[in-house]
Amino acid sequence: MESMAVEKTDFIRQRIQKDLDQGVLDSGVITRFPPEPNGYLHIGHAKSICLNFGVAKEFGGKTFLRFDDTNPLKESEEYVAAIQADIEWLGFQWSDITFASNHFEEIYQYAVDLISEGKAYVCSLSPEEIRVTRGTLKEPGVDSPFRARPVAESIDLFKRMRGGEFKEGEHVVRLKIDMGSPNINLRDPVIYRIIHASHHKTGDDWCIYPMYDFTHCICDALEGISHSLCTLEFEDHRPLYDWVLDNISVNYHPPQIEFSRLGLEYTVMSKRLLNRLVDEEFVDGWNDPRMPTVSGLKRRGVPARAIRDFCARIGVTKQENTIEMNLLEFCIRADLEKTAPRGMCVIDPLKVVVTNLPENEIEKLSADWHPQNPELGAREILFGRDLYIEKGDFLEEPPAKFKRLTPGGMVRLRYGFIIRCDEAIYDDSGALTQLNCTYFPESRSGQDKSGLKARGVIHWVEANSCELVSVRQYGRLFNVPMPKSADFVDHIDKNSLTESQGLLEKAVMENEIDRIQFERIGYFYRDPDLPRTYNKTVSLREGF
């Protein structure tokens, strides 16, 4: 089933194997995928999902889907539903869904404990004052005047914060670590703030919310996570992660291991930027086929298996990386090549009249759905006097090695007969409007007795039986390989969507095929919402 996946071994798997070998894992491998429900998942998340779920599966463990919902201002139920759907679509199963908010009471209690032990305090500096006294990258910070606040007073204040007595910004709880630390995260980090907003899970139960650094490690510990995998930017937070777990009464302490995020050429991967693309309507929603979101890739027609294969091929390291788009496209083609039925669709039509075939006479042809996989069966194709071929498949003055139709030249119509072009007809403005051709009955596909030699093979459709469809072709969203967040809007390719009409072979529509290769063009996906619309997933490789 997953035979396509490459052999995976990376520093994280090696580490886990080592832990297993040394018997330090009491409950086996337990990982978690911890998205904040404040946006849709993208292919970068897919990398993390493949890692977390993949590793657990490989080592016989389990994975929790944990929503990191500590900021009610940004999070919503819409996102938790979408995230679940995307993960399932990607083909992974969690053992449980948890929410950081499930643990709010315990987290609160740990904060109370820390205050009681003099390891945390309620700080009543304004946000601005906290910022200023934090120091800079080179200069140490200075202690808050509230650092020495009596324990009892902090406890009292914290309880009243919870009770809703204060406005946002009036007080926060801070850890008492070291304002002189070269690691800014250790300069008395804020762990609780007041937010008077309804939470999508806890409603109005709380008006104080714990911050990520305090919450995440506690949840990992409470859930017995064996390996807490996250991205590189959290490396500086690890000392804080460890400090918290070392200073509260939990007796379990998972290791945090960081890996590099996925970079992909010609797109952006931050939620903030993706959000702007949607909000400012550069794209048509989160699931626009040009988006690197899971839902966008899905709507584009990318199979989940191709995404998994891609994630397996890019590996997991600590190196910054920007993967070329051609690797993703390779993975998509590799999957679709084996699985997608073939069909014919003419996108830029040129009329062809087969002059030696009587009006209303129809020849029935048979064509396999797949050249290498007979099990997919075959369909019937009609051949008549009026046909359409691709404009680009005829050239008055062909270059050397042109393998298509030319004046007086012969080509085979895929699955059909060889035809010869006898005459090209132009309208008053000099535009080519029609080709008159002769077909050779003896050259019928599969039983050719004509002895004729065609220049090449082109796709076509029969004029009276084909279906008119809408074809959407997508280019890169950006015209530079690595858009910078500062000016990414300036590099958006405004012409990344091309919509045109296509003439589609009848059988493709009748059989309601979702993923189809339009021969000689590319792989297409029948849009799930728009009728008679096909989205181009990826082009075929062009060999010349």
Next chain:
RNA sequence: UGGGGUGUCGCCAAGUGGUAAGGCACCGGGUUUUGAUCCCGGCAUUCGCAGGUUCGAAUCCUGCCACCCCAGCCA
């Protein structure tokens, strides 16, 4: 001369002291009723740079250089 990371082929990535895997891309050639697929073959005397240790170094040591991350009451 704040701290934390990373540097192996155009893009990824193995390699963990014994003499540079693999994939994508690219370039040749073969098959082919998709200029697709498929199949063969080519593609780093060299591992950011400079020294050093060693019989032997991408792997150890020293010193440089480059790039990324951190100063949210975001995650």
